[in-house]
Amino acid sequence: MYAKLKGRSAMPIPQTAKPLARVSAKEVVFSAVQDWIISGTLQPGEKIVDTELAKAFSVSRTPVREALQMLSEQGLVEVIPSCGTRVAEINLEDVRQTYELLAELECAAVRLAFPRMENNDLNALKALNLHFTEMVEQGSIQEQCADDRAFHDYIIQRTGNQYLRQYISQLMIRAIRIENLYFGENVEQKISVEQHNKIIEGLETHDLPLAEKFMRENWLISYKRAQDICSKLDIKKA
Template sequence: MREPRLYTTSADYVYQELRHRIITKQLKPGQRLPEVNIAVQMGVSRTPVREALRRLASEGLVLVIPNSGARLASPNRREIEDAYVVREQLESLAIRLAVARLSDRHLRRLEETVIAEERAFEEKNLELYLEVNESFHRIIAEASGNRVLADYVENILARTNVYIVFYDPFYDIETNPSIAEHRAIVNALRLRDEEKAVALMREHLELSMQDLRRPEEEAVQKKETE
């Protein structure tokens, strides 16, 4: 069951509600988001709707097109692959630097995050899963000791989380290999095995990208199984 939220403003209410609908796949990539319709549905004026859409656009979830309105983002395969190429380079460097600097506290936080990640997956709570998944990668970036690198990693995490929202088969799978991959990364870090940690991170990101499914790819797979 979804926990009730406290909203500070009408814009916050609209933002949270739209974001929830996007993450739970009630809205589809490329779908139009007419301000008037949303305002009527949620019982607010168009001003908070506009503010909420701008906030979602800053996160990459929505595209606001001048003289055309807003619509849900719909990244193509090339955009996804390009983003993951950048992410792989950034996170490979981050984990390489982190191996020698990682503290016991960092390791405990990583272990706790994996446990929380597993719980979120069992509950099929994608909002929580994205939060703890991002936290796992952010902890490693912070442990690198390079603030500029950590900022770049945080930026690319936000971008690739958008792809997870739209194209990850989160709600359709019974097991999540990403959790086991995270555990393996933690074990390599605990052993201070730099090369293994880097190799595992590269493999993890490659597999994560491969798991993303575009709607047209799903349609082809469905047709092949019929």
């Protein structure tokens, strides 16, 4: 045994071993602040001080500024000349554009996923919606939203289109932020369960117009809900 070891020129590391991902200071700050904004920990209009962030993360101001620039490109922060940086406000026009485009992109996802759907995919969607139903009856709003997103994510993944996934992912950041800030615990999700069932029915019976119809309705109902809440809170149009 030891004779065999002597003849080795390199350590026999398994092929399954992967190098650890190196996360830069910029990425750490970006991820953390993005999460704070989406979750509502940082409220719309709240001032962001780069020196305070640099101190909190024990980094220089350079990666903090780079992270804030990335967040600005996502529309999550606003850099105002002579005033500094603040968390971006939400207005009715943002809400409209976010939900209307999500409705159209997810209808495109249904069309692209449609010919790829097999029995195991339909069973997976049914299982996801069943769990969603259980969470609607007894779970928290966070659990309900997670199950709702899992259902939509499954269809998006089955498109096999990475660009569509990226565009939807960017818009979902805005939608999740809106819902975390304004929807609260009293959101009625039973209609979403029914719409999911109709989407599955359309996919299962090869009725693409039916699946598209209820995917669009699913998003536009969320838009109407967000619009009503924003109007009651007197959130401006732009």
